[in-house]
Amino acid sequence: MRNFTFHNPTKIVFGKGTLAELKNLIPEDRRILMMTGGGSIRKNGVHDQVMEALKGRTVIEFSGIDPNPEYEKCMDAMRLAKKEKADFLLSVGGGSVLDAAKFTAAALKFKGGDPWDILEKGAAVAEAPPVGCVLTLPATGSESNGNAVISRRATGQKLAFSSIHVFPQFSILDPATTVTLSERQTANGIVDAFVHVMEQYMTYDVNAPLQDRQAEAVLLTLIEEAPKIKEDPLNYETRANLMWCATQALNTMIGCGVPQDWTTHIIGHEITALHGLDHARTLAIVLPAVFRHQRDQKGKKLVQYARRVWGIEHRDDERTLEAGIRKTEEFFRSVGLPTRLKDYHIPLESCLPAAKAIASRNPKIGEHGDIGRKEIEAILKLAE
Amino acid sequence: MRNFTFHNPTKIVFGKGTLAELKNLIPEDRRILMMTGGGSIRKNGVHDQVMEALKGRTVIEFSGIDPNPEYEKCMDAMRLAKKEKADFLLSVGGGSVLDAAKFTAAALKFKGGDPWDILEKGAAVAEAPPVGCVLTLPATGSESNGNAVISRRATGQKLAFSSIHVFPQFSILDPATTVTLSERQTANGIVDAFVHVMEQYMTYDVNAPLQDRQAEAVLLTLIEEAPKIKEDPLNYETRANLMWCATQALNTMIGCGVPQDWTTHIIGHEITALHGLDHARTLAIVLPAVFRHQRDQKGKKLVQYARRVWGIEHRDDERTLEAGIRKTEEFFRSVGLPTRLKDYHIPLESCLPAAKAIASRNPKIGEHGDIGRKEIEAILKLAE
Numbered sequence: 001m002r003n004f005t006f007h008n009p010t011k012i013v014f015g016k017g018t019l020a021e022l023k024n025l026i027p028e029d030r031r032i033l034m035m036t037g038g039g040s041i042r043k044n045g046v047h048d049q050v051m052e053a054l055k056g057r058t059v060i061e062f063s064g065i066d067p068n069p070e071y072e073k074c075m076d077a078m079r080l081a082k083k084e085k086a087d088f089l090l091s092v093g094g095g096s097v098l099d100a101a102k103f104t105a106a107a108l109k110f111k112g113g114d115p116w117d118i119l120e121k122g123a124a125v126a127e128a129p130p131v132g133c134v135l136t137l138p139a140t141g142s143e144s145n146g147n148a149v150i151s152r153r154a155t156g157q158k159l160a161f162s163s164i165h166v167f168p169q170f171s172i173l174d175p176a177t178t179v180t181l182s183e184r185q186t187a188n189g190i191v192d193a194f195v196h197v198m199e200q201y202m203t204y205d206v207n208a209p210l211q212d213r214q215a216e217a218v219l220l221t222l223i224e225e226a227p228k229i230k231e232d233p234l235n236y237e238t239r240a241n242l243m244w245c246a247t248q249a250l251n252t253m254i255g256c257g258v259p260q261d262w263t264t265h266i267i268g269h270e271i272t273a274l275h276g277l278d279h280a281r282t283l284a285i286v287l288p289a290v291f292r293h294q295r296d297q298k299g300k301k302l303v304q305y306a307r308r309v310w311g312i313e314h315r316d317d318e319r320t321l322e323a324g325i326r327k328t329e330e331f332f333r334s335v336g337l338p339t340r341l342k343d344y345h346i347p348l349e350s351c352l353p354a355a356k357a358i359a360s361r362n363p364k365i366g367e368h369g370d371i372g373r374k375e376i377e378a379i380l381k382l383a384e
Numbered sequence: 385m386r387n388f389t390f391h392n393p394t395k396i397v398f399g400k401g402t403l404a405e406l407k408n409l410i411p412e413d414r415r416i417l418m419m420t421g422g423g424s425i426r427k428n429g430v431h432d433q434v435m436e437a438l439k440g441r442t443v444i445e446f447s448g449i450d451p452n453p454e455y456e457k458c459m460d461a462m463r464l465a466k467k468e469k470a471d472f473l474l475s476v477g478g479g480s481v482l483d484a485a486k487f488t489a490a491a492l493k494f495k496g497g498d499p500w501d502i503l504e505k506g507a508a509v510a511e512a513p514p515v516g517c518v519l520t521l522p523a524t525g526s527e528s529n530g531n532a533v534i535s536r537r538a539t540g541q542k543l544a545f546s547s548i549h550v551f552p553q554f555s556i557l558d559p560a561t562t563v564t565l566s567e568r569q570t571a572n573g574i575v576d577a578f579v580h581v582m583e584q585y586m587t588y589d590v591n592a593p594l595q596d597r598q599a600e601a602v603l604l605t606l607i608e609e610a611p612k613i614k615e616d617p618l619n620y621e622t623r624a625n626l627m628w629c630a631t632q633a634l635n636t637m638i639g640c641g642v643p644q645d646w647t648t649h650i651i652g653h654e655i656t657a658l659h660g661l662d663h664a665r666t667l668a669i670v671l672p673a674v675f676r677h678q679r680d681q682k683g684k685k686l687v688q689y690a691r692r693v694w695g696i697e698h699r700d701d702e703r704t705l706e707a708g709i710r711k712t713e714e715f716f717r718s719v720g721l722p723t724r725l726k727d728y729h730i731p732l733e734s735c736l737p738a739a740k741a742i743a744s745r746n747p748k749i750g751e752h753g754d755i756g757r758k759e760i761e762a763i764l765k766l767a768e
Contacts, residue, residue: 001399001624001625003399004396004398005395005398007396008392009393010391011389011390011391012389014387014388014389014641015386015387015388015641018387207625209605209609210602210629211628213597213601214632216597216601217594217597217598217600217601218594220597221594224593240385241385241591241592244385244595244640244641248594248598253637256396257399257624257628
């Protein structure tokens with residue numbers, strides 16, 4: 001395997017009834033900016049539980065953060081935090097709210113001029129006030145990493161940054177808060193976690209057998225639990241297993257010492273920016289196309305995946321590999337996510353500008369750095 | 385799965401040449417108490433590399449820490465640290481040296497009287513100076529947890545403690561430093577890691593499928609890599625895989641939300657205290673006996689283990705389960721560790737006092753709390 005550094009200081013507090021722990025996790029003298037999303041936490045009781053746990057504390061609310069959180073919204077939050085002298089950011093919601101909180105925290109202490117530079121120019125984040133998380137939607141893994149993705153509709157951009165300073169100090173994961181998620185949110189979360197694993201696993205062999213098996217462990221569990229949650233959405237145990245899978249998919253452990261891809265995410269972000277399609281849905285479209293386009297480069301690992309995860313045992317590697325990709329597509333469709341642009345009535349032509357946009361911003365992408373504008377166009381054609 | 389808290393703040397720096405990172409990991413103004421073992425680090429170049437990285441720093445050396453580190457030795461280290469006003473403890477060596485450093489750190493700031501109370505009475509550790517680690521022997525997992533085991537020959541005791549304050553701030557893991565380990569040290573490390581996984585995995589089902597597969601991932605990789613290292617002890621890649629397995633076996637991740645056993649360790653510690661037998665060798669003797677004694681309680685998981693880890697597929701569960709235990713014994717013997725007391729010429733009678741000693745100190749042990757003096761005697765008989 002390759003050399004690596006692994007550092008994940010987030011404290012995970014997992015299980016039923018753990019929201020009450022909030023009062024012990026934030027020091028009493030902190031002024032808390034509490035960031036929330038569209039209002040579901042007011043319907044499912046989470047808001048009440050949080051306010052109960054924080055009774056007597058200074059809590060300033062900032063609500064209305066949407067999926068694919070917007071830069072300007074974070075700037076509003078930053079201004080409110082400054083005005084109110086907030087020194088603790090608490091995210092209550094899903095990965096989008098948490099990403100907004102992370103970026104707001106980084107922007108608050110940013111001394112290099114325009115905070116947008118953190119996203120566009122990779123300007124360094126030197127410090128940030130602590131961020132805490134109450135997670136209500138398992139999907140992004142943001143609850144246990146230092147990454148955030150922020151969008152700017154004005155320019156059609158969706159960009160990521162990463163810093164050790166925005167790892168949540170704690171994340172409270174109570175699976176009971178997720179039983180009221182819609183089938184669509186649940187399905188999106190499953191596919192998001194699945195593809196996070198794939199970006200770190202489906203590359204080439206560097207003799208890292210433990211990381212391979214840890215990745216396969218998450219994939220196999222997602223595949224096993226997905227039909228159960230469709231059958232019985234209120235099942236706490238299944239919700240708990242899905243929630244823990246999503247965290248493990250992107251707490252950066254399975255990516256230690258191995259090459260990573262992230263082509264599917266980079267292309268998917270563009271499709272979301274262009275068409276507003278759910279993040280996970282773009283992944284379900286792009287991933288199989290990336291696999292087919294890169295079948296030579298990813299061949300050995302695709303065969304291993306087909307055998308170990310799907311139990312496919314053709315003698316012929318080519319057939320095994322293709323069967324593995326088909327099983328992946330069937331899996332996405334089985335949870336409710338179609339796998340082609342046309343299934344969402346998105347014309348191929350409308351996506352092709354994504355190829356140019358990505359190529360203009362990045363050197364060639366993928367684990368071999370061999371995917372440029374032409375290749376992205378070819379991948380999009382395979383996804384039509 | 386059960387509720388749990390997971391918090392592992394240790395920064396892992398892994399790979400060839402990473403010892404040079406030391407200079408960036410310890411602040412320049414720190415007075416470093418450097419704790420080491422029996423001298424192998426002076427032969428294999430590790431000592432030179434560490435001193436080179438710390439050139440110009442204040443380094444006070446304390447050497448001679450033996451396997452099963454001794455309480456009195458830690459007290460000597462503590463007195464030296466106080467005298468020299470050391471404010472950073474650096475362990476250079478294996479898990480024993482690191483455990484000694486952790487306990488010395490805890491003792492340094494202990495305000496509750498005799499530091500032995502931390503081990504014997506579970507007295508709380510409220511603070512400790514930072515501990516850093518350069519690991520040269522993969523086995524105990526101590527490089528990525530807050531546990532330490534300390535012995536007191538005067539009283540024949542071997543006791544553990546655990547605290548968030550003694551997680552190493554960083555652990556440098558350079559597999560190249562492990563290629564000079566003896567076959568015995570290597571084999572002990574493999575079995576130690578294997579049994580750490582077992583203590584967290586071989587219990588009963590609580591619907592935690594991801595944790596099961598993560599545990600199996602480590603077991604399968606250890607089984608795959610063990611014969612390779614016997615064949616080619618100088619192979620960096622294999623050393624790297626074994627080193628990462630040992631860390632993952634006890635960084636507390638696979639134990640999240642599941643019942644744990646630790647019977648094998650508790651009995652093994654007594655055999656080491658009585659006979660000075662290597663820790664891992666005691667585990668190789670006790671584990672199969674615990675499995676046979678608890679076959680009813682552990683039956684379902686033993687069958688799963690036999691099937692998934694060893695690929696055994698009898699129709700009959702009893703035969704599957706027994707075949708899995710036999711495969712485990714064969715594995716231990718294949719790396720060079722016999723699995724019976726008599727293989728080490730240890731008479732059964734000489735071990736029976738262990739049962740009384742354990743029972744006098746603990747409530748009944750094991751994941752069901754059903755193992756007392758009589759049961760420990762029966763386990764020892766099965767291990768004869």
